[in-house]
Amino acid sequence: MKLLTKTIENIGPLNQETMEQTRYRVDHLIKPLGSLGRMEDLAVQLAGITHQPYPKTDKKVIVVMSADHGVYAEGVAPNDQSITAIQTPNFARGVTGVCAFAKQARADVIVVDIGVAVDLDAPGVINRKIRYGTDNMAKGPAMSREEAVKALEIGIEITSEQIQKGKNLIGTGEMGISNTTASAAILSVFGGFDPSEVVGIGAGLSVDRLSHKAEVIRRAIACNQPNPKDGIDVLSKVGGFEIGGMAGTMLAAAAHRVPVVVDGFISTAAALIAVSLSPQAKDYLIPSHSSAEKGAAKATELLGLKPMFDMDLRLGEGSGAALAFNFVVAATYMVREMITLEEAGIVL
Known part of the structure; x- marks a missing residue:
């Protein structure tokens, strides 16, 4: 708990001075005012996050957290749970969807076994297993409060090491x-x-099973009574180890003043946990895409975030975040490589 508390204490506001410097430059670049739209806002946000008017985002990494869920026993997923164990080593091999996009973006991918239901003996997979999957949240808490804190702190540790x-x-x-x-x-x-x-349908659940999935969640909430004012309580009662790990990643990035790109629906749920623990952490989050998963739009609206693009993605893995890296890097190039009207000798 000490690491989590210290991390949250280290999350401060964005640097207004550097934001003002970058906003002034962006407004005076050799282009019509505001013509690069939200790319301009992104550049200003990056300046505020990093405390640098000319920030660099050239050393990129996707942190993939893998874990299983006890609620699988309720028949809420179309695919066998063994897929988690099969797919997790594939991230380390560099052959999944996120890996393909990460290669294009020149980003590293690291994968963490934070709670896969079986032992993995796979090169490149970081073993930080809390235990073999969560408990069935439809019958009781998914994990203990101590395990929820541990998941958050594993995310903090892994991400801090990368930074x-x-x-x-x-x-x-x-x-x-x-x-x-x-x-x-x-x-x-x-x-x-x-x-x-x-x-939503997740990885391909049939539409006629959605009402059952909703009822399982309804039972889990009624059984556990998670407190919406206590993010750790919510995580422990109806969350997952990988969701806690991702929330920890977001908190660590904010504490170190490093921008963090939020992937799709599951990552956005993790962002809800992170922001509940540190409201200021929201300023460090960059949403990638509008996920095609049903609840994603409501989740981003609840956070007050607006995704950068919509291509009907719902793979997860960090695939949308890897694609979004290109936008983030482009915003830094805009500030560094474009000249101002004054530098061009143009007087309006």
């Missing part, structure tokens, strides 16, 4: 069969939604 190695742009990713169920539960609690409003 100490020089990484200056972080993306969140995950793997875990049934984690859309946990994410919908988290969103239902924080937003006060009935689960039927936010459950």
Whole structure:
């Protein structure tokens, strides 16, 4: 708990001075005022995050957290839980969807076994297993409060290590069969939604099973009574180890003044946990895409974030974050490489 507390204490406001410097330059670049739209706002946000008017985001990494969920036993997922164990080593091999996009973006991918249901003997997979998957949240808490804190702190530790190695742009990713169920539960609690409003098909659940999925979440919330004013309580009762790990990644990035790109629905659920623990952490989050998962729009609206693009993605893994890295880097190039009207000798 000490690491979590210290990390939260180190999250401060964005640097207004550097934001003003960058805003002035952006407004005077050789282009019509505001013509690069939200790219201009992104450049200003990056300046505020990093305390640098000319920030660099050239050393990128996606941190993928993998874990299983006890609620799988309720029949809320179309695929066998063994897929988590099969797919997790594939991240380390560099052959998954996020890995393909990360290679294009020249980003590293690291994968953490934070709670896969079986032992993995796979080169490149970091073993920080809390235990072999969460408990069934439809019958009791998914994990203990101590385990929830541990998940958050593992995310903090892994991400802090990456930042100490020089990484200056972080993306969140995950793997875990049934984690859309946990994410919908988290969103239902924080937003006060009935689960039927936010459950989606996840990895391909048939539409006629959505009402069952919603009912499982309804039972889990009724059984556990998670407190929406206590993010650790929500995480422990209806969350997942990988969701806690991603929330820890976001908190660590904010504490180190490093921008963190939030992937899709599951990552956004993790962002709800992170922001509940540190409201200022929201300023360090860069949402990637509008996920096609049903609850994603409500989750980003609840956070007050606006995704950068919409291509009907719902893979997860960090795939949208890897694609979004290109926008983030482009914003830094805009500030550094474009000249101002004055530098061009143009007087308006």
